[in-house]
Structures are given as C-alpha cells and as structure tokens.
Amino acid sequence: MEDEPAENISGGDADAGRFTEFEPGDGTSRAEAVADRLGDIYWQKTYGGRDAFECLVRTILSQNTSDVASQPAHDALMERYDSEAHRASERSSGERNDPRDGQRDLAASLADAHQDELAETISSAGLYNQKSATLIRLAGRISEEYGGEDEFDEFVRTEDPGDVRDALLDMKGVGPKTADCVLLFAGGRSGVFPVDTHVHRIARRLGLADSAADHEAVREALEAEVPAEKCGFAHTAMIQFGREYCSARKQACLDGPEACPLYDLCDRVGVDELAEDVVDPADAADD
Template sequence: MPEEPRENISGGEDGSAAAVFEAGTAGTRAEAVVDELGGLYWQKTYGGKDAFESLVRTILSQNTSDVASQPAHDALMERYGADGEVDEASASGVDLAAALADAEQSELAETISSAGLYNQKSAMIVGAAERVCEEYGGADGFDAFVRGEDPGEVREALLDIHGVGPKTADCVLLFAGGRDGVFPVDTHVHRIARRMGLAPADADHEAVRERLEADVPGEKCGFGHTAMIQFGREYCTARKPACLDGPEACPLYDLCDRVGVDEVGESVVDPAEAAIR
C-alpha cells in the first residue's frame, strides 16, 4: 500500500497512525467508495498534531497547491518555530502563537511568499495568533481547547477567526483534535463527491460535507478525506478523469455516476452545470 505523501499538507507523516477496519458490507455507497479508497491507498486515524501549527498550515494551503505551501510552512517554522530567530532565553520553549503575534507582517509575508497571496495570508496568521494568545493564553491553551472541548463548540470558535473557513476548521478538528466524523471538503473532495453522485450535483462545500459525514462512519472520515484527495490527483482530475480512457482505467468506475462526464464525446463539465442542462 502506498505511503501518504509528505506534500499532502493536511495529513502528512506525523499525526497519523495506520489502522485496519474489518471488511464488511458498506451501509452506503459513500462508505463503499471510502472502503475502496482505503484499499487503494491507506487506512489511517489522525490526530495529535499541534492545533495552532495545523491552523497555520491550513491557512497557508488556501488557494494554492500543497507543493507550494509546504516550503512556506517549512520556512515559517524555521524562522519562528523552536529553531528560529527567538530570544535565547526562551528558545527551548518557544510558543509559535506568541512568536507570530509579535511578528512583523512584512517579514512574515516575505517568509511565506512561496504559498501565494502572502500579504493576505500573513495578515490572517498574525491575526489568528493574536486571537489565540488573547483567548487561550497561547498555543498550548489553544491545543487543549481543540482536543478537549465539544467539537461543535470548537468548530464555531475556529470559524469566528478571520480567514478561517469550514475546510480550515475541519482540518484542525481532524488532524489536531483527532475527531471522528469530520470529513474536510477541499476542491478535490467537492468535485469527486458530486461527480460520483455521492452528493447533489449543485451542492456547495458545506452540503457535500454534511452528506459525506452522514453517509460515512465517523472512524473512516479522516482517511476518506486524504485518500479522496490522492484519488483526485491520480485518477479523477478536473479536466481529464481516468474514465475517459475506458472503464478499466478507473478503479472506482462501478461506483461512479460520472455526472458531467461524457465518455462518448470525451468532454467534462462541472456536475452543477450538467445538472441544469
């Protein structure tokens, strides 16, 4: 079974553990899809990442590829993390939230420039850091809140931070909080769920999330998210899904409605566009 790629910034090497789920009859087609993805890629549980660093990671990944956001994250941690340019007296116990709350925004923007939209993202990160320090006393307090409080309360608090949308909040809940039943929806998941018919063709990101979280057992939602992203990169791409090369080219062909895909004409449109034709 392939290893989860490091550039999958939502998941990655740390904060996850291999898991094995008993084979059985899936209760829904969405669960059947996730089971197939688990056999194709990986079955894992998530949790244990630092909550504030997860928040920063996901802000950096907004509107850009993981390949571009990973170097920005690494540069940020090198400059502001435990090994970065902090006072020698506190270097061993640096609080990333405190360091970023005090950061010069122009300097931070330069540091994360590879992620794109760096002026906006640097302002979001500084603002989030200030909020975390004010309300939770720093990164440790924020981490305890994310891991220990009611998931609905945590999600609401995260969404109240400027620059944090549903996908960002859900990634923090999943990869830091280790919460079952959280299925973050990025562009890959949004496209695939609607193309396969797992959600209505015109569903927005929140409607897709609600449908997947209702139809996929909680313990399978985490690897369903990361494996579906990988499937979107390798097979179910936006412009040329593998099914255009024939049924044998896609391992999930028999589970897919192919909404918006014209196999005969070899053309593809967004599922929402196909639904109004």
C-alpha cells in the first residue's frame, strides 16, 4: 500500500478521518473487487469529521475547477469570513483582536457578505460571480432554517441520510455530488459514493456502470455493488487512480497490461489498445 497523500484529498486537515477495517471481497461483485484493489494500492481511510457548512462551502468552490485553484479560494474565504480563522491570523501576525470577533458563525458572516467582496476573495476558484451568489444564498437559508452552522452540522450528522440528501438537493446550487460529499465528509455516512468527473469516467471505463450512464446512474450502480463501509475510501482512491493512471487525456493501459494495476478488472470501454485510441465511454456506445 502506498503512503497516504500529504494532503487530505477531500480537503481539510490531513489527519482528519477514520480508518476502515479492510476485508477482502467474496468475489461476487467486480465493483467490490475494484474497491479492494484500490484499498491495496492506496488507503482504506474514509475522510470525515469536517464541519457540514464548511464542507458545503468547500465543495461549491471546487465545482468546475481543480484543487490547486479552489484551495487558495477556500483559505482566503475562511480567513476573511470565519471568526475563528480570522482571530488566529491576527494572533499570528501580532495584530490586535477586535472584541466583537467570534460573535457570529461562518454562515451568518457569509449571509451578510457583499457579493463583490466575496467574489474577489474567491476569484482563484473561477466562476466567482456565480459561486459567490450561491454561497450567500445558501448561507442565508441555513441561518434562517437551521439557526446557524452548528445546528446545520447537527442535522447533517444525526438525521436520516435520505432526508438530509433531499434537504440539500432542495437548495439551489447544490447538486448530487455536492450533497453526497457533505453526507460523506461531514456526516460520516457509510454507503455514500460521490461521483465527480474522475469517478464518472473511470466507473464507465471499467464497465462498472453503463457506458452512457449519467452521474446519478453511476452513483446508484456503485452504491449497489460496493459494501457501505468501503464506499468512502473507494471514492477518494478512485479519484487518485484517475489522476495517476486513467486521466481523460492519458490512460496507463496504452503502455501495456503491466502499467495499470486495475487492468485485469477493467473492460477498457472506449479504449482501442492496438490503435492507441481512446474515446469517452459514452461515445464508444455509439459505435
């Protein structure tokens, strides 16, 4: 097994999360066999323990951009709008603390934020006008409906997962992947397999879902076949696999069977090894 990445792939503190007991599959599900193999080459750690509202903020910032772009935006937002982070920054710089700091939580601060200032703060994440409007709207709704970020966090952690997911999806700007990330990384819910662009591509390439399946169909296929306790680490490990072995632009299998650790478990949908040609799995279905 490789060492755990220096940075938490799901965002947040590198030491956050819990380790999942690794049990080899019984061979009845190829999807579980893939999860087991990913657990062998990467990690069996399910990241979690993050504050639900901050997790929501981070996931919104990460939409349609890379971690390299969204992480600085998250850090700048937290420093400017989160009272605890702002006070810590002042202490480290030797600046005088404002005694009024810390009286409101992050959701309340963002609900009252000026959109142009918030957009400037998160500009590195891209689509900053759209994302700033979404964050202000979500912060206002969470403050009004739940009373603040602590109450929202309690709701995410303790209520029925289906009810939490429905409530999140009812919020404009929150899609299935964002809702599932909040359930997994903040709620600590097992059996949740968020589907981002990497997971969507790889699950169809492997043949674990129909080649033309949309994100929701891929999620349903994976959650039906991967044991609940393995979904969390399989999600993050599959993202890492997509970055290292099976990106949209380069596929390790074109360098030979020995180059890809999942070669024997993969249908290689859309991959023509002889012609060294690769198309999206959905396009392969049209051939």
